[in-house]
Amino acid sequence: MSEIISHSAVAPATPSAPIAQPSAQSALGRIGSYGLWIGLAAILLTAPLVFRSGTALTVMSLMGIMIIFALSYNMLLGQTGMLSFGHAVYFGLGAYFTIHAMNAVIDSKLAIPVVVMPLIGGVAGLVFAMLFGWVSTKRSGTAFSMISLGLAELVGSSSLILRSFFGGEEGVSTNRAKLLRIFDWNFGPQVQVYYLIAGWCLLCIVLMYALTRTPFGRMCNAVRDNAERTQFVGYNPRVVRYIAFSLAGLFAGIAGGLATINFELANAALFGATQSGNVLLATYIGGAGFFFGPILGAVLVTFLQNMLSDVTEVWQLYFGLMFIATVMYAPGGLAGLIMMHRPLWRAGAIAKLLPGYLLMIVPAALVAVGAILLIEMITHLSVKAAEGPVMKMAGITFNAAGVPAWSLCIGTLAAGVLIWRFASGVAARGWDDARAVAREKGLTV
Amino acid sequence: MTATTSAAPMSAATTDRTAVANAVPPALEIRGLKKNFGPAEIIRGVDLSVARGERHAVIGPNGAGKSTLFNLISGLIVPTSGDIRLHGESVNGKPAYQINRRGLSRSFQVTNIFANMSVWENVRCAVLWPRGGRYAFWRGVDNNADVAARTHQVLTEINLLSRKDIPAGVLTYAEQRALEIGITMAGGADVILLDEPTAGMSKAETERAVELIRRISEGRTLLIVEHDMSVVFGLADRISVLVYGEIIASGTPTEIRNSAKVKEAYLGEEAH
Structure with a gap:
């Protein structure tokens, strides 16, 4: 756990000199943070005009x-120091409750x-997180992780038993365009769904950020850093963990609800181990120690998942390598890499x-080319042996x-490693x- | 009354004196406290009474059970038997956070801070609960002027205001010890337990720490475990000597200094 938090944020917005200039400070801070939110809203709004x-x-x-x-997951991992292996449970249940609610409405x-249907998912996520969290947050650390894994297995296996609710292997489907129109939007076209998701995304980011700036949010960090000590400043770390777990379930449920609107489908894959x-x-790749880390991670990972899978068959291997390299x-x-440079940037x-x-x-380019060549050649020779050695x-x-081919591959790798040693010295x-x-x-210190 | 009388009658005498003087229960009263870890008896029947406003030191050789005694009083571990009363009310077996909310706060022998959070946030965490912050997730924390003012005040007192924005983990050792004391006192608890606050400090650092402790314990009840005898005798109104899980003597510094029993059991081996 300590590695996860070692680069963690010393709250980005620690109020400086609260006594000295409270009004000026907070007013400036407010404009600054509003500017950030407006910028984010502008990006979300204009993205479909750029990427058509x-x-x-x-x-x-x-x-x-x-x-x-990912942000909801980070309420546990980065903010409260809880490593959950079953967060998709609340995502998936949120999706299922949303789709059943949509069908009932139709x-x-x-x-x-x-537009309001993700709320149903949020409530479902919240309720089940409150239920399961009651058990799992009694423990912290490894025990919590194991319980979360067990609960995920439990829900995963029940999805195959409770067929009337989970729809068995084919899942449950819906038609989002059949719900009430708003003006002339029926949310059938993808661009309308995009804006629905973007709106909820912005709202959830703002809310989850606001949560970190509350007494509860600060105590989450305290529990993460030193749960024992929080007891001696009047807090029950279990209650802090429980609230964090419940609220994380709420936002995961909203995400699940949005997923089901997006796919018009809910199936067992939504709360599987892969999703968790x-x-x-x-x-983790985005950076659990900073609030914005999971946003970067979500964007990057989603992009790679959808793009890499078109380019290579072993994209999951690259993914795994990337994860190992990050760890x-x-x-x-x-986020940690970026924030490392912040004091240097400010110092000019x-x-x-x-x-x-x-x-x-x-x-870096040489090593990457060599490694990719190596992986792809081995894949071709082993997985596609039937096609012969030509690729x-x-x-x-x-x-x-x-x-x-092999000389080139090994030569590139070797050259890359050699130059790396020299270049890293300069760096x-x-x-x-x-x-x-x-x-x-x-x-800096 | 001489310092050589056994612990139990001495404590009883203390209780009587307190009752007569204040007609209020002692800040802290411990009766027949025992703690076993498996077959090992670590605390073997401790009786101790600390009057309101008193600075009380617990001394004893290594392994005497001083830290265990603190862990029992503060609720970190549950006693095997006996009773602990805070302001006359039993807190026996209560979880640590409830005991803390009733006005008892402690520091740790090994620095026990929130290492990845800023110095400011460390102190603020300790200010939140008593100022009504509780578990609120619907209220901002940065705009709470009351909490900010108290945090500012504590940081000024422990002389760490200039370091408030850096992570607590990168403070020097002496600064971390000061922060430890700051976190302990920030909530405004009226009974303060300090576990070897000057351990590992240089002479100059120790002097500053003692000054700080003297200042912050003004008007509060202090129970302190300390190995540095100059600190103990300079600071404490009363001293109890813990040896092998039992208090063998309890009295004023002069009484303890002159006690043959204490000299034999403890000071003798420590005399340099």
Whole structure:
């Protein structure tokens, strides 16, 4: 757990000198944070105008869902220090309750638009998280993780037994366009669904951020850092964990509801182990220690999942490698890497890093090319043995069992590793210089 | 009354004196407290009474059970038998957070802070509950002027205001010890337990820490475990000597200093 939090945020918005200039400080802060939200809203609003293709709309819709889901997961992982292996349970149950509610609304011709339906998912997620969390949050650490895994298995297996509710293997389907129209929007076209998801996404991001700035949110961090000590400042860490777990279930349920509106389908895959793993991956790669980390992670992971799978058959392997690399070399995730540079940026020392970083591009590219070649050749020779040794990559046809291909592959890797050692030395010196400047200015310790 | 009398009558005498003087129950009263870990008896029948406003030190050789005694009083572990009363009300077997809410706060021998949070947030966490912050997830925390003012005040007192924005984990050792005391006192508890607050400090740091402890314990009840005898004798109104899970003597610093029994059991081996 300590690795997860080692790069964690010292709250981005610690109020400075509350006594000295309370009004000026908070007013400035307010404009600053409102600016951020307005910027985010503008991005969500204009994204479909920039990326117009059908694929882009679909992927962006999935990103919006994943952002909510990953942020809700991070309420547990990054904020409260709870590693859950079963967060998809609340996502999936939210999806199922939403789809049944939608079908009920369609059947009884109620005048309810699809826009509000994710609320049903949220309530379902909340209720089940309150129920299951009552058991699992009694423990922390490894025991909590194991209980979450057990509960996920329990719900997963019951989905195959309770067929009337879960719809067996084919799941439950719906038609989102049959609900009440709002003006002339029936939410049939993907772009309308995108805006529905984007609206909920923005709302959930704002709400989840606001939660971190409440007494409860601060105590989540305290429980994460040192649960024992919270007892001696008057808090029951179990209650903090329970509230965090319940609210995480609420937002996961909303995400699930949006997913079901997006797919017009709910099936057992929604709360499977893969889905629980996905959200863990996205959160961790994005960076659990900072609020915005899971947003980056959700965007990146969703993008790669949808794009990589078109390019290579073993995209999950690349995914796994990326996860391992993050855990080993950047435990703070993308957000951690970015925030590492913040004091250097503020000290105006970022230019000192450029030579080293630019130089690093060369070995990084060589290693990447070599590794990709290696993986793809092995895949071709083993998985597609029937097709023979000739394969095609990036428009070039070559013999995967031939000496030239392997020499190139190993040569590239070796050259990459060698240059890496030299370039990383330059980068490290640049880093030290920049840190020294920042330290002089009192921006880092 | 001499310091050589056994522990139990001495404690009883203390209780009587308190009752006469204040007509209120002692801040902290412990009766027949025992704690076994399996077959090992760590605390073997402790009786201790600390009057309101008193600075009371517990001394004893390593392994005497001082930290266990603190863990029992603060609710970290549950006693095997006996009773602990805070302001006359039994808190025996209550969870630590409930005992804390009733006005007892403690520090730890090994620094026990929120290492990844800023110094400011560390202190604020300790201020929240008593100022009505509770588990609220519908109210902002940064705009709470009352909480901010108290946090500011505590940071000023422990002299860490200039360090408020850095992660607590990167403070120097002495600063972390000061923060530990700050977290302990921030909530405004009227009974404070300090577990070896000056352990590992240099002489100059110790002096500053003692000054801080003296200041913050003003008007409160203090129970302190300490190995540094100059700290103990300089600070405490009364001293209890814990040896092998039993209090062998309890009295004023002078009484303890002159007690043959204490010298034999404890000070003798510590005399440099």
